Amino acid sequence: MIDQGIERRSAAVTEMPDELRHDVRLLGKLLGQVIAEQGGEDLLADVERLRKAVIAARRGEVSADEITAMVEAWEIERAVQIARAFTCYFHLANLAEEHYRIRTLRERDTEGGVQRESLAQAVHELGADRVAELVESLELHPVLTAHPTEARRRAVVTAIQRISGQLTEYNAPGRGASDRAESRRRLLEEIDLLWRTAHLRPSKLDPLDEVRTAMAAFDETLFRVVPQVYRSLDAALADGTGTRAPLARPFIRYGSWIGGDRDGNPNVTAKVTREAVQIQAEHVLTALENATTRIGRTLTATAQFAPPSPELKGAIAAAEDAHPELVSELATRSPREPHRQWLLFVAARIAATRRRDLDLAYLSPGDLLADLRLAQESLARHAARQAYGELQHLIWQVETFGFHLAELEVRQHSQVHAAALEEIRAGGELSERTEEVLSTIRVIGWIQERFGVRACSRYVVSFTRGADDIAAVHELAEHALGSRAPVLDVVPLFESGQDLANSPDVLSGMLDIPQVRDRLAATGRRMEVMLGYSDSAKELGPAAATLRLYEAQERLTAWAAEHDVRLRMFHGRGGALGRGGGPANRAVLAQAPGSVAGRFKVTEQGEVIFARYGHMAIARRHMEQVANAVLLASSPVVGARTAAAAERFRPLAERVATTSEAAYRALTEAPGFPEWFSLVSPLEELGSLRLGSRPARRGLGAPRSLDDLRAIPWVFAWAQTRVNLPGWYGLGTGLASVGSLEELRAAYQEWPLFNALLDNAEMSLAKTDRSIAEHYLELGGRPDFARQVLEEYDLTRRLVLEVTGHTRLLENRKVLSRAVQLRDPYVDALSHLQLRALRALRTGAPSEHERERLSTLLLLSVNGVAAGLQNTG
Secondary structure: OOOOOHHHOOHHHHOOOHHHHHHHHHHHHHHHHHHHHHHOHHHHHHHHHHHHHHHHHHOOOOOHHHHHHHHHHOOHHHHHHHHHHHHHHHHHHHHHHHHHHHHHHHHHOOOOOOOOOOHHHHHHHHOHHHHHHHHOOOEEEEEEEOOOOOOOOHHHHHHHHHHHHHHHHHHOOOOOHHHHHHHHHHHHHHHHHHHHOOOOOOOOOOHHHHHHHHHHHHHHHHHHHHHHHHHHHHHHHOOOOOOOOOOOOOOEOOEEOOOOEOOOOOOOOHHHHHHHHHHHHHHHHHHHHHHHHHHHHHOOOOOOOOOOOHHHHHHHHHHHHHOHHHHHHHHHHOOOOHHHHHHHHHHHHHHHHHHOOOOOOOOOHHHHHHHHHHHHHHHHOOOHHHHHOHHHHHHHHHHHHOOOOOEEOEEEEHHHHHHHHHHHHHOOOOOHHHHHHHHHHHHHHHHHHHHOHHHOOEEEEEOOOOHHHHHHHHHHHHHHHHHHOOOOEEEEEEOOHHHHHHHHHHHHHHOOOHHHHHHHHHOOOEEEEEEEHHHHHHHHOHHHHHHHHHHHHHHHHHHHHHOOOEEEEEEEOOOOHHHOOOOHHHHHHOOOOOOOOOEEEEEEEOHHHHHHHOOHHHHHHHHHHHHHHHHHHOOHHHHHHHHHHHHHHHHHHHHHHHHHHHHHHHHHOOOOHHHHHHHHOOHHHHHHHOOOOOOOEOOOOOOOOHHHEOHHHHHHHHHHOOOOHHHOOOHHHHHHOOOOHHHHHHHHHHOHHHHHHHHHHHHHHHOOOHHHHHHHHHOOOOHHHHHHHHHHHHHHHHHHHHHHOOOOOOOOOHHHHHHHHHHHHHHHHHHHHHHHHHHHHHHOOOOHHHHHHHHHHHHHHHHHHHHHHOOOO
16 A cells, blocks of 8 residues: 555655565555455555655645645545545554664664663763762652643554554564464454544543553553663662662652643542542552562572571561461462562552452551562572562562552642632632532542552642742642641642743742741752743743743742752643653753752653653653753753853843744734634644543633633644644744854754754754645635745744754754655645545535534544644644
């Protein structure tokens, strides 16, 4: 099918490695076979006609009008089938690239070599002693969120994972012809099932669906990869890892907003939050029980060669007194294997904890750790490898995940708290919403009683404008539970440009709140503040938002030093470039000097969760890259270099930010712009895609201003139009205002912030297609807006290339460039199908049945474009 024309494509595609070319061809050929079997040779022929046409259009041999006529001539049902074909292709192409990336990572991990951007490289650059010092305070805190940017159904993700397993089997070295034939047959079977699987969700997700989806990443990857990352660090710090007490301490802590984030999502209730924690606990306790049982069963060292310590002997005797039948059974099954007996007893206690059998259950993770360390200390006397190998991995897992897996964080809008307090102070009957606020706080109290304070104490306040917004949460907690109010770390979230500027004053006001002062005293003067990337970028534009966030970090770092506060900044970055996305490690290195200080907390959401944590090798690489960046960014040498560059180029950046923001606002705040945006994009239809449990916008009807629209659909809809406006608009005007190309080039070379800004814009521009975008922009009937957007695109593209010194977009990023150019023609095909549906829905008068079929075509194309472009939400 889609594999046949690969060689005739651009130079970037001819650079495709043989292994990747093989997998793309294989999967494309099998998909073509499935399409022919299920839809007939005529369907495959139509798919091929469109494929060849869009490739020819990129060579200037076919006009857009000819493709439009071809697409318009098909029956809607045929167009739907063709959209499904290209969507399936993208899922398979993404899979092939993932496999190639994994092979590449393994090839680079050569014995004796130091892999770039790894923990070993950080130790090599900074020195083991310096890294050992930094590790004492190192914190990496990813927070999983349910923001709806994963367009794929879970059933589709699962189908792709099965295909992935079969592709691994097919490519395994040393397999005979019959084994390969069977793997090929299984591949075809799974691709056939992917084709037959509905790609659109039949019903909207509820918050607990989102919780369970996130649990798949934990079950399949996170639980197992965390100790591998710690082991990498331990091995880099000194020889002998696995035969000595570890030098690496656990520095990763996971958080979650899934089931706790109720800002604008009425579907997240106190009941949902309670159930979310219980689901998390079930998964982590099951994982700990399975790991402990596995290690216990393999620990067959006899007392002759690994005699138990007196402490372990005493513990086994005490366990036998308390639970004679259980311990007797274990002793019978494992005679003269005391360490095996003990660990299997520990596994039974974990199972009892999961079942809530209080007679045998652990009361806290600390009690479990004490029992595991008892075994470790005993083994260390005679069997060090057994003490510091797999058993150490288990200890690291308990230290990282506890019994709650991830700290559940609650988020709510400051206006909701203000309205609730107004009702309470007025007396009388409380509204349902106010009762829900109080119930949420009571659930936090219950979680802390059941799982400990660490399981749920952070309460994020959206749109924090002043210290009163923080005090309101503490006052509500007293109304909810009086003297039994839960421990709360209330976190201000600063999102708008003005709020970012005012953030130090708000923190100063927080110091006057008694509960805040008490928490500072109890935590060693630790405090957290959250910076919102999505809404700031939507309000200010990408360039101005980047600088305003940087300046806020500088001021907050200075404020923390002045007030002797250990401040951790929580970065609310999205997956898309228009929402703070991009390579996470480079984002860390671009932070203001002193703002990282060994601590980095960031949101991981939507398609980013599965892109980064869907496979062990990729997850490990991602986590090592970020940890490497945190260590380097915390180094005084790196900080001094960044500070010097920031001081030199600050006037230049201010000019870029000011002029780019003016250009951005001139477009987005113009009368009629929100209505125009709704016409030129599938914004109105995105709600039907059922991406998540949260509404796409605040209020009903078409957005009257950008304030009515959430940042996620704003970015997602622009990606569908092939414009990607939130990732670059205004930057060209900003760069043009500087007047010195040499100074811009110097800033790009020397200042990580400016480098990341331009590189991210370049990536966004590369995923923009001007010729396709023109057709979308025409739908709005405002040629002035369309002209404004396209002129800014031309200016931005030209100046970004001039400043970076590249002759084409992504010239220095071969892997990404290859991926974009490979996909572009096929994304074009889906865009033409989507345009057909949009034109009919916007300008025609379809019947109810026609509208339903057109909507199906539109949403399938949205799904496919998201798969083709990636990081769109």
